[in-house]
Amino acid sequence: MKYSPIILILLSTVAWANCSVKSASQNVSQRQVSSPTNLVKTISTNQCKVKYNLKVDGNWHDVEYTYKGFEEENVLCAKAVDEGRKILLSQMGGIFQTESITVCNEGKPVQFRPVKIGDLVMDNELGRMDRGQNFKYRNSNCRLFREKYEKDRIFRVTHGVICQTDHQEWIVVDKW
């Protein structure tokens, strides 16, 4: 009975800790991937079906994907193109790398997107910009990123810089 207040305090701490585990795999093989060509979009209620050709390492592939959701048509189609490409590349094999981050935030839901300056993310969570080589900033490995999302029913594209921390995560150091 003497220890019950201590046990209650410990239990409440566990109950309020809101943790989120993020993990993702990415194909780390270096492939030459073209932009989609001959893109055909078929838009219907809450879905966008895309058909296009993609050149990977000199070989052309037909890609077809349907993305369903409640976003605007251009967002649905952009996501359909992205997902179709991801599936094609994942089917091609290669070396996969898996990363995971556990983030605990007491009492508040954890939100990851859109990212804000100071957020911890995984490298593969944010797209690379076209001129995507890494660079040094304050002796850290950094790169430019591009993020696409929908906000207030408007398709947004933002850019920024993420840098690698000592703990394998990346931190958003700037965004515009």
Place this chain on the structure above:
Amino acid sequence: MKKILILVSLLLFGCDSHSRILSYEELVNYPSHCSKAKEQLAELRFIQRIKNFSQDPDSLNEADRAYNSRLKSTIWWYTWKCGIE
């Protein structure tokens, strides 16, 4: 009256490049060069301080968002391209 005119003239025309706010078009055509990084970064950061845009681009209107985007990407260009912070 003469003193006021001189003062206004100095304020309008006597400022050096570090105290001038560039237009969006001027930013787009900004002559970034690694050899001029120090002075150019000082100029761009001065504008950044004066403009004091929100860190969250989603909270900006379209014009400010475009200006802020061009300004920040120009500033980061020196780190990315010239290795200068």
